[in-house]
Amino acid sequence: MPRIPPAPYQVATRGTSREINSRIVLNLVRAHQPISRADLARKMGVRRSAITLIVNDLLKRRAVFEGATGQTVRGRKPTFLYIDSRRRAVIAADIRASDTFLMLSDLLGKPLTGVVTFQTSPDPKQLVKTLAARIKALIAECPGIDACEGIGVVVPGMVEHSTMKILHAPTLGWRNVSLREPLAAATGLPVQVENSGRACALAQLWALRGDAPLPGDLVFVSVSDGVGVGVIIHGEVLRGRHNIAGEFGHVPLSLDGPRCACGANGCWEAYVSNRATLARYFGRAATAGPERASQRHFTVEDLIVRARAGDAKAIAAVETTGRYLGLGLASVINALDPSRVYIGGEITSAWDLIEGSVRSALSERALTSAAARTEIRPVAASEYPRLQGAAALVAAPAFAASIVA
Numbered sequence: 013m014p015r016i017p018p019a020p021y022q023v024a025t026r027g028t029s030r031e032i033n034s035r036i037v038l039n040l041v042r043a044h045q046p047i048s049r050a051d052l053a054r055k056m057g058v059r060r061s062a063i064t065l066i067v068n069d070l071l072k073r074r075a076v077f078e079g080a081t082g083q084t085v086r087g088r089k090p091t092f093l094y095i096d097s098r099r100r101a102v103i104a105a106d107i108r109a110s111d112t113f114l115m116l117s118d119l120l121g122k123p124l125t126g127v128v129t130f131q132t133s134p135d136p137k138q139l140v141k142t143l144a145a146r147i148k149a150l151i152a153e154c155p156g157i158d159a160c161e162g163i164g165v166v167v168p169g170m171v172e173h174s175t176m177k178i179l180h181a182p183t184l185g186w187r188n189v190s191l192r193e194p195l196a197a198a199t200g201l202p203v204q205v206e207n208s209g210r211a212c213a214l215a216q217l218w219a220l221r222g223d224a225p226l227p228g229d230l231v232f233v234s235v236s237d238g239v240g241v242g243v244i245i246h247g248e249v250l251r252g253r254h255n256i257a258g259e260f261g262h263v264p265l266s267l268d269g270p271r272c273a274c275g276a277n278g279c280w281e282a283y284v285s286n287r288a289t290l291a292r293y294f295g296r297a298a299t300a301g302p303e304r305a306s307q308r309h310f311t312v313e314d315l316i317v318r319a320r321a322g323d324a325k326a327i328a329a330v331e332t333t334g335r336y337l338g339l340g341l342a343s344v345i346n347a348l349d350p351s352r353v354y355i356g357g358e359i360t361s362a363w364d365l366i367e368g369s370v371r372s373a374l375s376e377r378a379l380t381s382a383a384a385r386t387e388i389r390p391v392a393a394s395e396y397p398r399l400q401g402a403a404a405l406v407a408a409p410a411f412a413a414s415i416v417a
């Protein structure tokens with residue numbers, strides 16, 4: 013994964029290659045648009061003439077376009093630059109064990125279509141077939157699109173970065189599954205595959221706009237059928253030697269706890285996933301492996317509605333999930349000490365009901381009181397953080413600049 017340069021942006025030097033300079037300019041336009049050439053030159057610490065050359069090249073490549081003219085008190089009015097995301101689309105796919113979500117967005121992650129949902133086939137061949145057909149239908153629905161830059165796919169499992177092969181997806185029961193080649197062959201589009209938690213973390217960096225400072229090291233915890241965790245340290249996605257770094261979902265809270273989809277007992281995921289929360293409410297064991305449609309008539313959202321209506325059992329079920337969420341977060345915070353933790357998933361719509369339980373469990377186990385106060389930021393399911401993550405897989409590499417020495 014290319015590195016997104018930490019703010020403030022590295023200053024280009026004479027030795028900096030033109031390609032890197034043009035990526036830095038693109039990134040600045042993305043973060044600050046609309047922006048004038050003079051402001052770009054100021055932010056990069058280079059002469060106007062150098063910026064003009066790069067911008068002319070980007071205009072020719074249709075990476076940026078000139079928009080409205082700015083207002084100044086006197087003198088020449090500057091023309092503002094924008095990223096040219098018009099008519100250029102990205103396909104975002106979020107594969108979960110239960111359902112797959114699909115959306116078309118522009119290069120900046122703005123949705124161009126509604127979200128399409130269908131049941132995930134546990135057979136990868138069948139899933140690729142369905143996915144390709146749905147993607148073609150979605151593109152056909154958007155006649156205004158000139159170019160589709162590619163497909164970003166997030167999956168609930170560990171992904172080998174170099175090949176994008178899915179090494180292990182416990183909730184789907186997959187090992188060594190490749191979606192990239194067959195999906196590219198079926199659609200004729202380039203495909204990027206990444207672990208959902210990592211893609212979500214990347215998308216949070218990607219979404220920073222203006223002069224917002226980088227939050228520092230950050231963690232994204234995505235709670236759905238399972239638990240995916242993405243970690244960003246020093247502006248870079250943490251992968252580890254075997255592509256499993258950050259798999260806190262399978263760190264045990266208790267050795268004799270409930271059975272997890274990975275085959276072990278007592279993993280964090282087995283306590284806080286949507287399945288675990290529902291199982292707690294219904295007083296049954298959480299199902300391992302792909303969920304059947306017949307079991308899906310009642311969701312965590314339904315449970316939260318009941319909790320808000322005063323159903324004591326529903327309140328207890330979501331609060332208990334909050335407590336386990338906090339206990340697991342303590343492990344994450346004690347291990348990584350990040351500046352900020354994002355939480356995504358349906359359970360965040362009950363944040364006002366569970367925040368107290370999350371915080372008190374975190375306080376019990378965090379190693380210092382300052383660590384217990386680590387910022388936790390819920391990301392609403394309505395923002396589709398996993399689809400934003402999938403879109404960023406395709407869009408971010410086009411903008412991300414290498415760190416300039």
Ligand SMILES: [Zn+2]
Nearest residue numbers: 262272274279
């Ligand atoms: Zn597990």
